[in-house]
Amino acid sequence: MRVFITGASGHLGSAVVPELLQHGHSVAGLARSDASAARLTEWGADVVRGDLHDLDGLRAAAEASDGVIHLAFRHEAMVAGDFTGAAETDLAAVRAIADALAGTDKPLVGTSGTGLLARANLGRTGTEDDTLPGGYRIDAENLVIDLAAKGIRSSVVRLPIVHSTLDTTGFVPSLITFARRNGFSAYIGDGTNRWSSVHTLDAARLYRLALESAPAGTRLHAVAEGVELRRIAEAIGRGVDVPARSITPEQAPEYVGFLAAFAGIDNPTSAARTSELLDWHPTYPGLLEDLSTDFYFRTA
Ligand SMILES: NC(=O)c1ccc[n+]([C@@H]2O[C@H](COP(=O)([O-])OP(=O)(O)OC[C@H]3O[C@@H](n4cnc5c(N)ncnc54)[C@H](OP(=O)(O)O)[C@@H]3O)[C@@H](O)[C@H]2O)c1
Numbered sequence: 001m002r003v004f005i006t007g008a009s010g011h012l013g014s015a016v017v018p019e020l021l022q023h024g025h026s027v028a029g030l031a032r033s034d035a036s037a038a039r040l041t042e043w044g045a046d047v048v049r050g051d052l053h054d055l056d057g058l059r060a061a062a063e064a065s066d067g068v069i070h071l072a073f074r075h076e077a078m079v080a081g082d083f084t085g086a087a088e089t090d091l092a093a094v095r096a097i098a099d100a101l102a103g104t105d106k107p108l109v110g111t112s113g114t115g116l117l118a119r120a121n122l123g124r125t126g127t128e129d130d131t132l133p134g135g136y137r138i139d140a141e142n143l144v145i146d147l148a149a150k151g152i153r154s155s156v157v158r159l160p161i162v163h164s165t166l167d168t169t170g171f172v173p174s175l176i177t178f179a180r181r182n183g184f185s186a187y188i189g190d191g192t193n194r195w196s197s198v199h200t201l202d203a204a205r206l207y208r209l210a211l212e213s214a215p216a217g218t219r220l221h222a223v224a225e226g227v228e229l230r231r232i233a234e235a236i237g238r239g240v241d242v243p244a245r246s247i248t249p250e251q252a253p254e255y256v257g258f259l260a261a262f263a264g265i266d267n268p269t270s271a272a273r274t275s276e277l278l279d280w281h282p283t284y285p286g287l288l289e290d291l292s293t294d295f296y297f298r299t300a
Pocket of ligand 1: 006007008009010011012013030031032033036050051052053071072073074075111112113114159160161162163169170171
């Protein structure tokens, strides 16, 4: 398949692009800068120069493809507090890609987050069947799923915390940066809330499987395990050589910045349906194992 990937130059993209190339697909990746274009070329992908705001460019690239994986997200806007703007750009991008794919039965794999399920206050482990009517990023997830009715083999991968030595800017490096700045590694309350997580290479395999064979309108969970935030904070404390310390939810914005909205959530999530449907079984190291090496502490 010739696959158009947005966000190809990012953390997930750095695993999804090689995963597709190694399995006989060709890749055209969206790049908004010379540096991103150079990364894609180095990995063996073709480059589509453009930006998420260039909707005509997204339509043209999607039209020229046999399938699309949409990974890009304006994290810079999100970190600066513009959650709404980032989500609106995402929705507009999905609509543009959908314009090009409607009626073709080509695959579109979108991206969402398991953390959004915590907003449903399920009080139990979340599954692929759990949905929300709308909200931040959920509108885009629901839109992608609804595209199944428009002749697109659409699916959504809900990602938890993604970790590995390919990760230099995600949740874990951010927590490490905050721990260094604060002089302690923070967790919320008693820290027993669980963060779902997955290794980048396991997540990349799921994106490929979804592209190749997910039935239209499928939600997928790229979840390997749930880890208590306190254990993550303690592992980070050991790596940074600072103590782990409890903070209140009210203190979270001061000590963990943009992560305040996510840090305290309890997010136990099952991937049982995903594993069964696509024969997807995580095999790479878990989050605490990755935090027991010096990678994150050298690079964050
Ligand atoms: N990593 C996680 O733990 C995690 C967890 C849950 C959900 N997710 C979601 O998974 C997806 C991939 O995440 P990631 O970790 O790979 O993020 P990332 O490393 O920040 O990569 C983001 C990608 O989007 C591109 N991008 C951002 N703004 C753009 C714009 N205006 N125009 C064109 N491209 C733009 C970036 O391009 P440049 O390379 O040029 O900057 C980069 O390729 C995102 O939707 C993210 O929200 C990730």
